[in-house]
Amino acid sequence: MQINQHARLSIAPMMDWTDRHCRYFHRLMTREALLYTEMVTAPALVRGGAVHLLAHDVSEHPVALQLGGSDAKELAQAARIGADHGYDEINLNVGCPSDRVQSGSFGAVLMERPALVARCCAAMIAAQDVEVTVKCRIGVDDQNPAEVLPQFIETVAAAGVTRFIIHARKAWLQGLSPKENRDIPPLDYDLVLAMKQQFPALHISVNGGIDTLEQARAFLDGGLDGVMIGRAAYHNPAAILLPADRVIFDTGTVRRATDVVHDMLPYIDAHLRGGGRLHQITRHMLGLFAGRPGARHWRRILSEGAHRDGAGPEVVLRALDAVTQAGLAPVAAPRHNSAS
Structure with a gap:
């Protein structure tokens, strides 16, 4: 294209x-x-x-x-x-x-x-x-x-x-x-x-x-x-x-927001290994579940947890669990192992 x-x-x-x-x-x-x-x-x-x-x-x-x-x-x-x-x-x-x-x-x-x-x-x-x-x-x-x-x-x-x-x-x-x-x-x-x-x-x-x-x-x-x-x-x-x-383009399929979160985790891992901080990435993800059940919990957990020293993918997964428990469809993707 x-x-x-x-x-x-x-x-x-x-x-x-x-x-x-x-x-x-x-x-x-x-x-x-x-x-x-x-x-x-x-x-x-x-x-x-x-x-x-x-x-x-x-x-x-x-x-x-x-x-x-x-x-x-x-x-x-x-x-x-x-x-x-x-x-x-x-x-x-x-x-x-x-x-x-x-x-x-x-x-x-x-x-x-x-x-x-x-x-x-x-x-x-x-x-x-x-x-x-x-x-x-x-x-x-x-x-x-x-x-x-x-x-x-x-x-x-x-x-x-x-x-x-x-x-x-x-x-x-x-x-x-x-x-x-x-x-x-x-x-x-x-x-x-x-x-x-x-x-x-x-x-x-x-x-x-x-x-x-x-x-x-x-x-x-x-x-x-x-x-x-x-x-x-x-x-x-x-x-x-x-x-x-x-x-707009009449191509592709519509992905799930939960899958996007899981796909971000390897990128987050690489950023942290390079000396970066979690909030530098997650600040852009705060609106991902806007208007959906659990959105407030998602924003709060990321906003409060991502700035802390040593914060890693577990903060993102905890926020995603809160969204899931608030009524979204079960997450199909496997849990992320930050040590892998």
Whole structure:
């Protein structure tokens, strides 16, 4: 399956959330959806030597690296580093509204500088062979999205970008916090749909406020090429990711959440043997049983137990036992022996 086909459903890059442990966990639930890293800044890779941020498991593929920056030469170097580390896509962040991003002249503020974005993308494309994509907003502050968004897309597409992920909200760089920017600006899905009609040759994905696969399927049936889901996939992964391959891609089977837990145990063992801590992984698993009997016990046992010194897979199994006893179907997979 080509990367554009995997992009029919993607899981949004989310700072402090979509790290390599999260992505490994998500990949156990969907073989098809495209996964993204947290945003990594080009200066961190090129000047800071932070290549450890690019570590990922081979099972995560297809997986995209999201970069932040506004210096074309530096972004080109960072894109080359990302490609050398095996990423399937290099994405440029033109949507993040945080103060730190604004001060670095990248993220959503670049919606005001489409020519610079185009130069950056052209340099990234020329530097390596992996596809370069852009994730953007519909506009910022007092911009008129109906005017600036098509101009932005046309300018950046002329540099060679053929895939855009559009968060269907403005970013208010003055007056709203990053958290407020995720919820307060109104969604304009119609404008995103209009961009697909205006640029039919481009691959257009919609992002923002989508929290069910039914919504995602409706956007795809309505003519969009892809849907990106963020917080809903993180907080309720079983509802979004377990049925995704069947509902969105018409492939595979729907796995059980309990089987995913057992499949995580060898990965947890390896992480602990390497000096890691249990909570670094289990913090991403807290929502696995959201809305199901035993979910509160699952979260409590993991939250309280995973931070303790020496905590290991037995904490996860104890939490899973609590879920099972609360009324889920009996667990069919064999119990895990951490000594094996």
